[in-house]
Amino acid sequence: MENEKKPPDPEHENPAEEQPVAESETTAPKAEEPSKKDKKAAKKEAKEAKNAAAEELKKVKEEFETHKQQYLRVLAEYDNYRKRTEREKDAIYSTATADAVKEILPVADNLDRALSQENCSLEQLQDGLKMVNRQFGEMLAKLGVKEMGSVGEQFDPTRHNAVSHIDSEDFGENEISAVYQKGYILGDKVVRHAMVQVAN
Numbered sequence: 001m002e003n004e005k006k007p008p009d010p011e012h013e014n015p016a017e018e019q020p021v022a023e024s025e026t027t028a029p030k031a032e033e034p035s036k037k038d039k040k041a042a043k044k045e046a047k048e049a050k051n052a053a054a055e056e057l058k059k060v061k062e063e064f065e066t067h068k069q070q071y072l073r074v075l076a077e078y079d080n081y082r083k084r085t086e087r088e089k090d091a092i093y094s095t096a097t098a099d100a101v102k103e104i105l106p107v108a109d110n111l112d113r114a115l116s117q118e119n120c121s122l123e124q125l126q127d128g129l130k131m132v133n134r135q136f137g138e139m140l141a142k143l144g145v146k147e148m149g150s151v152g153e154q155f156d157p158t159r160h161n162a163v164s165h166i167d168s169e170d171f172g173e174n175e176i177s178a179v180y181q182k183g184y185i186l187g188d189k190v191v192r193h194a195m196v197q198v199a200n
Contacts, residue, residue: 103139107132140184149183149194151176159183161193171199 114128140146148159153176155162163180171177176196183194 100143103142107136107139110135143186145184145186145191147182148185149176149179149181149196151179155196155198159185159190159193160196160198162198163195164197166197166199168199173200175199 110128110132114125114132117124117128120128137147152171153160155174155176160176160183164178166177168177175198177199178197179194180197181192181195184191
């Protein structure tokens, strides 16, 4: 049929429909290479930063060494102080013990003399014991030791040790009615609690 349309020939299509893409549209522009001047400046800056870091490290090391030496000196001084105070403490204890023993020795001497008597009456023995007892009391007073715990005192658990209890009209409430063993105190320190009986 003469009027029948023919399919379009690909070879004769409009060239405007397919145009090659320009190379400038797909290719990114190349970065400019740094100049010699910029490279030199960057190299100088890196060198300065390295020198600054090295200087800072040197400073930190010096400070650390200074603090280390200070710490070692303080540690040595503390160790010397500890040893010195221990020696002083031992010396004070030894001196105090020696002073106490020195005060006791005369009492021991008199006891030895009393025991060495071959012929003495009971009355003489009692007199000797009374004298030694009086001397012992004077020795305690000289050391600052005082007796505590006597009949009629108010019971104090920090100073007295109650071993028995009675009900009696002769004593007030919580009064010591009997002393079985004297107590002793040195300043505020209890050397020995008094062993007592408490009433009511």
